Amino acid sequence: MKKDFYLTRYALIIKKLESAPSTYAQIEEYLLNSFEFQDAEIKSYSMRTLQRDIREISNLFNLTIHNKKRRDNRYYIDSRPMMEVDEYNQKLLESFQVSNALNLHPDFSDFIFFESRKPTGLEHFYDLFFAIRNKRIVLFEHYNYKNKKMTSRKVHPLALKESKDRWYLIAVDTKDKTLKSFGLDRINHLSVTPQKFREKYKYNFREHFKNAFGVMNLTEQNPQKIVLKCSRHQGEYIRSFPLHQSQKEVKETPDDIYFEFFLHPTYDFRQEILSYGKEVKVMEPESLIREIRQSLSDSLQAYSED
Structure with a gap:
């Protein structure tokens, strides 16, 4: 087993057990049939390695994996970390998977293209x-x-x-x-x-930022219900990649999808709405409708002056 492959194994095991409890044989079959194992030309995965991986997953990701529950020899995730730790784990797993793909294949620059804008600081x-x-x-x-x-x-x-x-x-x-x-x-x-x-x-920053979108005025404490009407086309994108954790789908028609949020209507959120143009319309609250309308009017005026 390749020594630098362990992070990929952890990610695959977690992914498998999150989808359904599985026996060692099912886990082994899943791993050996994965493209990651095929690319690395790994042909075997032992019970001993699985037991070691389970211990390391527990230490690294704070996930507890058990088996033999009520005479059941399937492995399952017994406990989940707190939400904030779980978000960290997800970021970590995503980073591991991308990093491993790049490390395994030095010619990745022919197939994988990163955003050219890089944050500083x-x-x-x-x-x-x-x-x-x-x-x-x-x-x-x-x-x-x-x-x-x-x-x-x-x-x-x-x-x-x-x-x-x-x-x-x-x-x-x-x-x-x-x-x-x-x-x-x-x-x-x-x-x-x-x-x-x-x-x-x-x-309590976890609570403080729960209803925030982007960076907010830290003295603000007035989250409110916001309803957006999205075109069917744009709504499908927003449905698959939510704008905020509070997002709820409240209505659907042949042409539109309506989403409800509970958050601070920050500058960043207003800019996000404006970026969708006519595909997204604010339905409530009235104060946010006025702000969006004013921003659109100011933009039109700027073009008119030219």
């Missing part, structure tokens, strides 16, 4: 992650695109949030004691100081 990610876990005060310079100014910041880092392939630091600015977000791509001269902050903040 990721070189700060682990330093900030370390600072958050250890409650270290952080210093940096932050650039504001709107006023085109660089300002010095001293913050208490609390969390990291991803939005549309960009990462943001969530931190309390010591200057005004306000919770703010800072784009990692706009951070320069980062310094994680030896000094720890003693404040015990009680923010």
